[in-house]
Amino acid sequence: MNGTREREGHGPAATARLLTRPLAAALWRSRAEPADPDPPWPFILRWTRFFGIGRLPFRIVGQGFDLFIAVILLFSGIATVSERMAPRVPYDPLYGPARPAPSPTFMVVLLAVWLAAPLALRRRHPLGAWRMSAAGMLVTGLFVHEDARFVPTGVIAMLFVLYMVAVRCSRETTIGVALVTVFGAGLLQPRTAAGAAVLIAVPLLVGFLVRMRRTSRRELEQQERRHRDAEAVLLERQRIARELHDVVAHHMSMIAIQAEAAPYKTPDVPDETRADLAEIRATALDALREMRRILGVLRQEDGAVTAPQPSLDRLDELLAGARGTGLEVSTKIIGDVSGLPPGVGLTAYRIVQEALSNAMRHAPGSAVGVEIARAGGILRLSVVNGPPAPGHSPTPSPPGAGHGLVGMRERVAMLGGELSAVPIAQGGFAVTATLPETAPPDAPSAPVPPPDAFPADGARPGTSAP
Known part of the structure; x- marks a missing residue:
């Protein structure tokens, strides 16, 4: 053949x-x-x-x-x-x-x-x-x-x-x-064909060289954009891993402590039960050490994160900071948002934080509506901002910005939720998210978003969450 x-x-x-x-x-x-x-x-x-x-x-x-x-x-x-x-x-x-x-x-x-x-x-x-x-x-x-x-x-x-x-x-x-x-x-005109061929070749050669230069520059920009997007995904996953370490480590430590203290609360605990509780404590400590070995190294790459991770209990503080920048923020909370699972509360806080950051940069002085509803084991978030207020102009995004949506998608996908970030007809932007308090058993792991799914020129959606 x-x-x-x-x-x-x-x-x-x-x-x-x-x-x-x-x-x-x-x-x-x-x-x-x-x-x-x-x-x-x-x-x-x-x-x-x-x-x-x-x-x-x-x-x-x-x-x-x-x-x-x-x-x-x-x-x-x-x-x-x-x-x-x-x-x-x-x-x-x-x-x-x-x-x-x-x-x-x-x-x-x-x-x-x-x-x-x-x-x-x-x-x-x-x-x-x-x-x-x-x-x-x-x-x-x-x-x-x-x-x-x-x-x-x-x-x-x-x-x-x-x-x-x-x-x-x-x-x-x-x-x-x-x-x-x-x-x-x-x-x-056959007698001038040779001279005409040389004259024709000049603009074609110059144009071809210009095309090659533009093509090389465009390919280099695409490679840099893919690299920035991939780096943003990795950085956000590192942040999620550190936060996962904080949340899970706390619960595993509580399991070990309770398993160790349980035999002392009741004097007549059978020996078999004492052995089971000791096994539970040992297993919890082993799991905690193993998780720290795998995830704990990420905490040392840019310094240990020892501050408590925020949740919706700090929502008022976050909204006050946004109002201080000139945004007209209105809130509507349906249901009791206290006592959320740590991962859900942290993800909800980061999504609201990112959406307000986008509004500050791309629609300064605008009216922003924040709505949070909790019902039936589902937490729903909605942050909608209008166009910039008269006399205000959007702030250009710094170089390398434009990866805020990467972080939000990674967080929501980790919890098995859904995220939508789209412009609205009135000239503003709407970010909505649905977060289940308990992830479904068959929830897929967070996929790596394709590079062309996120803007690389700093346009909305905005920047990475701090």
Whole structure:
């Protein structure tokens, strides 16, 4: 079978496919990549900031430049095409070769527009602009004099379009565009085909190098974003492990103490029961040592966490701090939220803390509604904020921020709950969570969220919970 594949990869048929694929991609099959909606200013043009132009969006400035050059090429092309389409006048020894300037006709104007329009379209449709420019050059060459078939306005527009094709299209498509353009140049004027090939190669080569640089930079940014997301997941799991150590260690210690004290409360405890209680104490202490060995090392990576972990009993303190920053916080508590399991209470506190932190940063001065309901073994949280108050502007997120949702998802998934964090129609944001007080037996372990599920540019959802 390998020999068959090798034979299929060589020979005239394979060579024909290798040649026709770029041509098919250039002429009808391929499409250009979508344009960057907010491209940065090139480094060599950043000096324009001193004149105010560089502070405008580069996409608008670039399109305006193309339109300006296209208008200039249009009017100069009308004169050039009209002159080259006019019949030649025999040389007059008395009056010389001078003749009246020919008046532009409808065909002249149509050809001039055809040659200049691709320049205005190259940013939106690079391949379409190239096809239009190539067709315009070929058609114009049929109407002008044989020794002057390359109209300068069409050549200038074609060079600009070729650069954009190389930047926005694949390598296969760029090769096909180069082959077709060189072949067309040789077909129009064979004696200048070599020079035309060199001129065509310059914008294609420059555009290809720009494309390679942008691709490398984009891949590097994606790798850094994936690394930041993975690091955020690991850091949050370390935090959860430390908190799990605090919560479980307390209960295991209580089991060991109660098992040791139980025989002294009742003097007539049977020896068999004493042995069982001693076994329970020993098992609890072994489990506690093993857990400290596995999880306790995480407490030493960035210093031991000895402070008690917060719960909803500190909700008033958290809300007071949020009000102190200018938020208008209203609360609604349904049911008794005291006595929650430590893990549930801690997770609920962190979710409310993260949602308020997001509101402080992205919607300063907004109205925030916090609702907590406990019923039927389920704790429901809802934190909804409106748009920023008049006169307030969102605070840009620091570099590397944007991982708050990672932590919330990890915590909720650990408890077998559900989390929703979505924008609302009024311009604000809503974070809702459902936390079971007792995790179901078949609750899955916390999955690693995909990197593209979280923003990497600091946009909402916000930052990691402190």
